[in-house]
Amino acid sequence: MKLGSKIYTTIIFLFLFAPIVVMLIYSFNDSKSLSVYSGFSLRWYKELLNDRNTLESVKNTFILAFSATAISTVMGTAAAVGINKLRGAWYCRVLKTATDIPMTNPDIITGISLMLMFVFVGRLVGATSSLSFWTMLIAHVTFCLPYVILQVLPKLQQMDRSLPEAAMDLGCTPLRAFFKVELPEILPGIITGAIMAFTMSLDDFVISYFTTGNGFETLPIRIYGMTKKTVTPKMYALATLIFFVTMSLLIFSNVVDNDQRREKKGRKDPYSIQ
Numbered sequence: 155m156k157l158g159s160k161i162y163t164t165i166i167f168l169f170l171f172a173p174i175v176v177m178l179i180y181s182f183n184d185s186k187s188l189s190v191y192s193g194f195s196l197r198w199y200k201e202l203l204n205d206r207n208t209l210e211s212v213k214n215t216f217i218l219a220f221s222a223t224a225i226s227t228v229m230g231t232a233a234a235v236g237i238n239k240l241r242g243a244w245y246c247r248v249l250k251t252a253t254d255i256p257m258t259n260p261d262i263i264t265g266i267s268l269m270l271m272f273v274f275v276g277r278l279v280g281a282t283s284s285l286s287f288w289t290m291l292i293a294h295v296t297f298c299l300p301y302v303i304l305q306v307l308p309k310l311q312q313m314d315r316s317l318p319e320a321a322m323d324l325g326c327t328p329l330r331a332f333f334k335v336e337l338p339e340i341l342p343g344i345i346t347g348a349i350m351a352f353t354m355s356l357d358d359f360v361i362s363y364f365t366t367g368n369g370f371e372t373l374p375i376r377i378y379g380m381t382k383k384t385v386t387p388k389m390y391a392l393a394t395l396i397f398f399v400t401m402s403l404l405i406f407s408n409v410v411d412n413d414q415r416r417e418k419k420g421r422k423d424p425y426s427i428q
Contacts, residue, residue, distance in 0.1 A: 181390035202388040211376040219355040222294035227348045230302025238310040265364035285367035293365040298351035305347035309340040
């Protein structure tokens with residue numbers, strides 16, 4: 155039974171990571187062909203640095219992702235705190251269901267509905283162009299918010315409710331009690347939610363495709379445009395760099411979470427040997 159579970163786990167990991175490994179290997183291939191590995195080379199990384207249009211789309215993608223992450227993290231944390239303070243069970247269930255809708259709704263439905271809304275509002279206000287960077291930013295914040303809320307809310311529910319009350323009894327204002335007591339407790343959830351929001355925004359194509367305006371092109375949209383002709387190996391190099399950035403963020407998130415767990419364990423058991 156143990157041997158079978160190990161084989162099954164190995165197959166799953168191969169299925170998940172084999173394509174990434176192939177991409178990593180061929181990003182250093184000197185040849186353009188995928189059937190021939192002619193030797194280790196940084197050729198495609200050099201060509202990537204000389205491709206101004208691709209680098210511009212990368213810059214746009216990161217500007218959009220960082221902006222959407224910052225806004226959705228603040229709004230999502232505030233929303234999670236508000237939901238956690240509600241006492242009506244049915245009202246909480248309604249809000250949680252509404253929060254889940256952007257995650258469960260198909261991306262193409264979300265993209266089309268947001269596009270129609272932006273065009274409608276743009277015509278009402280007489281805008282020359284209904285779609286722009288700002289409409290794309292609003293769309294990204296919309297689908298990133300639930301990921302932040304669903305990461306922060308469990309941390310708030312796990313926290314001892316008497317902690318902020320004790321801080322206020324000792325003279326803290328509600329706002330200061332939040333920053334001094336609650337925020338450190340839920341910080342791992344905020345960081346995890348922010349990382350998830352960043353990766354979702356970085357990766358999105360469908361919603362971005364329907365809500366983008368002229369003159370602002372993200373990397374997924376540019377790659378989609380290249381597939382109509384050909385995807386050159388410099389895209390493998392770019393994907394490799396993004397993969398390592400994402401992996402670094404995930405490792406950082408796990409380190410922060412583990413550090414807080416050890417800190418909580420130390421507070422519970424002050425005589426334990428660290």
